[in-house]
Amino acid sequence: MTLRSNDRLSLIEPRREFEYSYRSLIEEIKSLREKPVPFPLSFEYARFDELLKRLNDDSKGIGIPEGFVANSSFWLVRDDAEIVGVSNLRHKLTPTLRLDGGHIGYGIRPSLRSNGFGVEILRQTLLRAKALGLTQVLITCSKNNIATVKVILANNGVLDSEEYFPPRNDFIQRYWIDLGVSAI
DSSP: OOOOTTOOEEEEOOOGGGHHHHHHHHHHHHHTTOOOSSGGGGSOOSSHHHHHHHHHHHHHTTTOOTTOOOEEEEEEEETTTEEEEEEEEESSOOHHHHHTTOSEEEEEOGGGTTSSHHHHHHHHHHHHHHHTTOSEEEEEEETTOHHHHHHHHHTTOEEEEEEEEGGGTEEEEEEEEEOSTTTO
């Protein structure tokens, strides 16, 4: 279903009331044998309250594994009923995230892709980044991921660099988005 002008889209912190929608999102991704993106979608979720606690702790920097940074996960919810996408905002960059990962990763429910939800989830996550005090955000993606490139460009992304990244056997592009007043 395409993004409609009367859709009510909210970027929320993870909540128990969306457990069924979250589980259906994960099952949809698994049924296509896709890699879960962003990375928190790969977290164990059988005990949903434990997942919610982990996501909350991650946002506060509690119990973060070595090499990781505090990060906040958000769910893009349509009409207070369905999770259409998930984003993850890293609060700062590490040398590794500067190469691949950046500040923000996001994913849209497979059955709802190419309908404008990617532009909206990134736009709203950029607002969260700005509220966190970030003035610029780095977003990385595969050069071949044309849909994501379009989403980044629609949110005022500026290509900074592109290079071959052996761990992914792919060319990675790095875009910066200035969170100044005119950007979002």
